[in-house]
Amino acid sequence: MAQNPELKQGQTLARYVQNLWGDKVRLVPSVQVAVLTTPTRVIKNNPRRMGLIVVNLGSGTAYLDWLPSIAQGAGVPLIGAGSTLTLSAFEDGELCSYDMYAISAAAGNTLQVWEIETL
Amino acid sequence: MRITQAPSTARAAYYDRNMTYVSAGSDQQGIAPHAFADTWSYTVPAARKTTVTAVVNIWRRLTAAAPVGKVTAQVISAGGTAMFDYFVTTLNAIDNRHDAIITPNHVLIAGQIIKGNNSDASTGGTCDFEGWFNGNEYDA
Numbered sequence: 001m002a003q004n005p006e007l008k009q010g011q012t013l014a015r016y017v018q019n020l021w022g023d024k025v026r027l028v029p030s031v032q033v034a035v036l037t038t039p040t041r042v043i044k045n046n047p048r049r050m051g052l053i054v055v056n057l058g059s060g061t062a063y064l065d066w067l068p069s070i071a072q073g074a075g076v077p078l079i080g081a082g083s084t085l086t087l088s089a090f091e092d093g094e095l096c097s098y099d100m101y102a103i104s105a106a107a108g109n110t111l112q113v114w115e116i117e118t119l
Numbered sequence: 120m121r122i123t124q125a126p127s128t129a130r131a132a133y134y135d136r137n138m139t140y141v142s143a144g145s146d147q148q149g150i151a152p153h154a155f156a157d158t159w160s161y162t163v164p165a166a167r168k169t170t171v172t173a174v175v176n177i178w179r180r181l182t183a184a185a186p187v188g189k190v191t192a193q194v195i196s197a198g199g200t201a202m203f204d205y206f207v208t209t210l211n212a213i214d215n216r217h218d219a220i221i222t223p224n225h226v227l228i229a230g231q232i233i234k235g236n237n238s239d240a241s242t243g244g245t246c247d248f249e250g251w252f253n254g255n256e257y258d259a
Contacts, residue, residue, distance in 0.1 A: 056125075060137040060258050072165045081125040092120050105166040105258050106137035 021050055021089065021118065028115040035062045035104040035111060039070050042100040043113055049097045051116035052087040056080050058109025066098045072105060080109060133170070136258035141169060144251030145235065149181055152188065152239040158250060160197070160234035169227045169256045176204040176219040176235070177249040180212060184244025187211035190237070194250055197232035201225055203252075211244070229259055 007015050017025055033042050035058070042054065042064070056062050056078045063075035064085060078085055087096045102111060143161035163169045178192045193205040204219040227233060235250030 058137075059131060059135055076122065078122070079124050080131075083124045084122070086121045086123075088121075095120070104137075105164070106139060108137055 023118040025050055025116050025118050028117055030112050030114045032057075033102070033111045033113060034107070035102045035109045036107060037072075037104060039068050039101045039103050041068070042102045042111055043115065045097060045099045046115065046117060047097050048117040049115050050089040050118060052085075052096055052100075053114040054078070054085045054100070055112045056083045056109060057112055058104070060104055060106055060109045062102045062104045062109050062111060064100060064102050066095065066100055068099070068101050070101045070103050072103055075103070078111075133168070133255070133257045138255055138257040140253070141256045142251065142253045143233075144175070145249070147237075147248045149245045150239070150248055151245055152184070152241045152243070155191070155236060155238035157234050157236045158248065160232055161252065161254075162232045163227045163229050163256070165229050166259050167229055167256050168259045169231075169233075169254045171203070171223050171225045171227060171233060171252055171254045173251075173253040174203040174219070174221040174223060175249065175251040176206060176221075177217065177247070178206060178208070178237075179214065179216040179247040180210060181245040181247055182243075183211050183213060184239075184241030186242055187244065188240030188242065190239045190241065190246060192217070192235075192237040192248055192250065194233065194235045194252065196225075196227060197234055200227075200231065201233075203233075211241075227254075 059080040065075035089096045145159040194203040206217045
């Protein structure tokens, strides 16, 4: 766990985050995941993840779940053209850190994924 | 968890919903008399729909029967929701034929089946049977 007791004047947000989550955080560069017609892992389990943003860039609906047994038409639907799912440790607890899987009725749907994790 | 669905001004047209071209069929040549049997089928996948854009149902007498019996050939949607072409004949001259090329524009929902089948109750003789469908499959 990284500690920075010497936050400078004005680093208000950094201080707030460190107080809230106990550590500094960073943005993990986004990745693109092509969702298949079979269960596709979107993101791996990460116990340091505090936030997650998933955007459906495709035209079709992608279904999301936290189990690899996800089936067509089940899970959380994320329709295409920019629909977004966000998770926060503050609201969603450890769900934020789990594996996430997706499935779509046809190939061609891509998810853009960002993580916020502690250092 | 927060979910923000993209604003829905109008649902995307079917051709913008992950559309793919699908086709199924069979081309049987020199077939002897036989009981009613399915020769090909296609099932609409879950969460998808299919518009049937073309159906072909062709029969040709290859060699004469003795005696001829009823010959049938059809392309249908299983469950009786649609009959695209149904043909019955007792014609027995070589090159007697039935040609059906249809553009039905019929929508099948998930789980529905389109299939071809035929039978020949003759004694002897052979026939050619050809049946096909083309369609557009897309998100339901």
